[in-house]
Every structure is written in C-alpha cells, then in structure tokens.
C-alpha cells in the first residue's frame with residue numbers, strides 16, 4: 426500500500442470530496458479513477474457523497490495523520506445526523522464509512538425515504554468562493570453547504586448556488602466551486618426560515634454533543650409545554666395544527682422545504698420519533714416553526730422536567746427549587762390565556778412545587794369557555810384573504826415548471842379553507858378574491874412558455890412543437906404570434 430504524499434491541508438469546514446478535488450488538481454491527475462485508486466485503493470463511488478466510504482483505507486494511506494473517526498467527524502456530514510441516531514445505527518454508519526461498501530447507508534439513516542435527495546446538488550456561496558480564494562488561495566466545497574435544507578450560506582446569508590456539471594457529467598469531473606456557473610437554489614432569500622435553519626444546522630454540525638444533550642433533555646417537549654401544546658403530557662393536536670398551519674404558509678416553498686411546507690403531519694414524527702430516524706432538517710425546521718432560534722438552542726438548560734405530565738407525575742425529587750424559577754413558572758403559567766388551568770404550561774410542575782400559589786390562582790381565575798358560534802366572521806374573512814394572497818404568490822413563485830393557480834391548489838395552502846368553501850356567504854371577500862385569482866388555461870400556458878424559454882434557452886428559431894413539448898403543453902390555448910413574442914422577449918433578456 427502506497428503512502429500518500431502531498432495531501433492538502435484541510436480548510437475550515439471542508440468536505441472530504443473537496444479534499445479529493447484539491448488532491449486531484451495538485452497532482453494533475455488525468456482522471457478520477459486514478460485519484461480514487463491513490464486515495465482509497467479502490468474505485469470509490471461515494472467520494473462525492475455527504476457520507477463517503479473507504480475512509481479506513483484513506484486513513485491508512487495518510488499514515489494515520491487522521492484516524493477514521495477524525496475523517497468522519499471533520500470532513501463528512503455524519504455529525505449532523507448522529508445525534509438523531511441510536512448507538513447501534515451510529516456504529517453501523519461508521520463501520521460502513523470505514524469500509525468500501527456503503528450500500529444501504531442512506532436508506533438506514535432515513536435519508537432516502539425523506540425525499541430530500543431529489544433536491545440535492547453541489548452547492549456553493551459566491552461570497553465564500555471570493556473570500557476562500559483571497560484567504561486560502563483556492564475555492565473549496567464547504568461541508569455545511571451540502572446539507573439538505575441549507576439553501577442560504579450561514580456565514581454570509583446569501584442564497585447558495587447549485588452546480589450543474591458540464592456535458593451531463595457528475596462530481597467525478599473534479600471541479601472547484603464556481604468553475605462552472607451554478608444557479609441559485611432559491612428564487613429569493615426564502616424568508617427568515619431558510620436563514621435560521623441554515624444557522625442552526627451549521628451549529629448542529631459543529632456541536633453534535635450539544636444537540637444530543639438537547640434531545641436527551643427533551644427540548645421539543647419543553648418547548649411544546651411552554652407554548653401550551655401539551656395536555657397531561659400529550660400533544661394537543663388541533664391547537665398545534667392551528668398554530669403551525671399559517672407558519673408553514675410563510676415558510677420557503679422551494680427545494681427541500683417543498684416536502685415540509687405542504688403539510689404539518691411530519692411534525693408528529695419529529696416529536697414522537699418512535700423507531701424512525703429524525704432528519705436533522707425536520708428537527709431544525711420544527712424549531713423555527715416553534716419560534717426557536719439558535720440562541721434558544723445554545724442556552725437551553727432545563728431546571729426540571731416539565732414536559733411530560735404523565736411521565737413525571739409524583740416524581741418530585743424533593744430538590745430545592747430556585748426562587749427565580751418559581752417566579753418564571755408562575756409568569757409563564759399566568760400569561761397563558763384562553764386555556765383551562767390544567768392545560769397551561771407548567772401546570773404539573775407548579776402542582777408539585779408551588780401548590781398553594783396554584784390553588785389560589787385557580788380559584789381566582791375561573792375558566793370562562795368561549796362561546797362558539799359568535800366567531801368574528803369579518804376578521805376571519807380578512808385573514809383568509811391574506812392567506813389566499815400568500816398562497817397565490819407561493820404558487821406563482823415556486824421553483825420548477827409553473828403550477829396552475831387553481832381552486833384546489835389555493836385551498837391546499839390555506840388554513841381553514843373549508844370554512845369559506847362551505848360557507849361562501851360568510852366570507853364574501855375571500856370568495857371573490859379566489860375567483861379573481863384563478864388562472865385561465867391561456868395565462869397558465871403563457872407562464873409555462875416563458876419558463877421553458879428561460880430554462881431551455883429557446884429562441885425564435887425553435888420549432889413550435891419543440892416549445893410546446895418543453896413547456897408541457899398538449900393542447901395549445903395561445904396563438905403562434907404570442908409564442909414568438911415571448912421567445913423574442915426572452916432572447917432579449919439573455
């Protein structure tokens with residue numbers, strides 16, 4: 426076995442693939458096959474993966490300058506996933522990455538089933554490229570940029586670009602970032618969610634032990650309890666759904682977020698994972714949905730187990746409780762409105778530690794049930810109209826081939842849509858607005874042709890049948906003149 430000479434010094438947060446590219450270029454190798462043979466002793470099909478294999482062989486060739494554990498921890502994305510794995514899954518992943526056969530690795534970690542992989546690309550940040558060239562002498566692939574759900578650079582807050590390798594090639598052409606121009610992975614900045622999720626994932630990747638600690642101390646359970654979404658240790662599904670639905674509407678709609686923003690049910694799999702592996706993106710995105718930011722994650726130090734009423738009933742350890750904590754619990758409890766006392770955050774904790782105060786509070790604040798049927802329909806109509814406008818924009822600005830603005834597509838994105846579909850008389854503004862928004866076949870086809878012209882660089886010389894095929898149009902509702910007009914405008918914009 427040959428020892429390696431001239432292996433590059435790693436840059437901060439550099440991926441293993443990036444090191445392989447730099448090695449390849451340093452030695453002016455003529456093919457990936459040669460580079461792989463030199464680095465791994467075999468032809469590795471996983472060098473470009475976020476979870477590459479053959480690391481045992483690489484460690485040996487580096488004369489143990491890096492142990493396999495160090496290679497995994499520093500240059501792969503396993504540390505992002507590991508806090509969510511049990512010991513046996515984590516061990517099995519490391520064994521697979523040490524050896525030469527990674528078959529089934531992504532499947533066993535739930536990555537294949539997550540549906541995120543279809544959005545994966547080799548991503549880079551233009552500002553990082555500039556700064557890396559300036560400070561390190563070379564651009565390189567950052568590990569965090571390749572994580573599912575990282576669409577914004579956590580260092581610069583800029584939308585990442587996804588690489589399309591030339592001539593249908595793949596990562597084996599061993600390019601540096603930005604050597605071929607990539608396209609933005611999001612059309613706009615994607616709002617605070619994309620930004621904060623990137624930041625949290627970056628922190629999670631670098632602090633797996635802290636994330637494991639958060640999970641061990643049931644961080645999400647505490648958060649749900651704080652927000653009043655637990656009742657006797659169980660999740661109050663309807664309340665949680667009502668809270669999450671409008672927030673999901675404001676979340677990024679493209680890329681990996683597309684899988685998450687269309688429904689809220691996946692949240693239950695994160696809160697109660699059972700035997701499934703929670704995808705890091707789902708955990709951090711749920712944190713954002715529950716109004717948790719990176720600072721919350723860093724500063725989480727639970728004083729007592731408040732999260733599970735059923736599990737902790739009668740488990741008072743008798744340990745003294747700080748005054749300040751009692752005060753904070755009282756404050757959280759008394760500021761929660763419109764729910765019955767025993768459903769308010771921290772009820773069980775106060776019952777155990779501060780029963781006299783609790784009894785006094787409860788007797789002085791009888792719960793008055795809201796009378797249903799007297800709902801403010803005007804306010805609801807107004808809120809629905811706002812949601813409809815957001816939904817229309819989400820459809821119009823979603824990535825990929827344009828979707829049609831239909832009644833069903835709008836309804837899917839709007840909370841309580843059934844209300845006004847069933848009772849249009851009570852929601853006159855929303856009803857009118859929706860009928861105004863619906864897109865005709867003609868308008869939808871115009872958008873599809875514009876999109877195809879941009880996407881496939883169609884010109885006025887393109888045959889009409891080709892344009893229709895790329896735009897996905899079978900029966901045309903546009904005139905030939907209109908198509909030519911669109912193509913010539915698209916050509917001028919290029």
Ligand SMILES: [Zn+2]
Nearest residue numbers: 550553578581
């Ligand atoms: Zn950057």
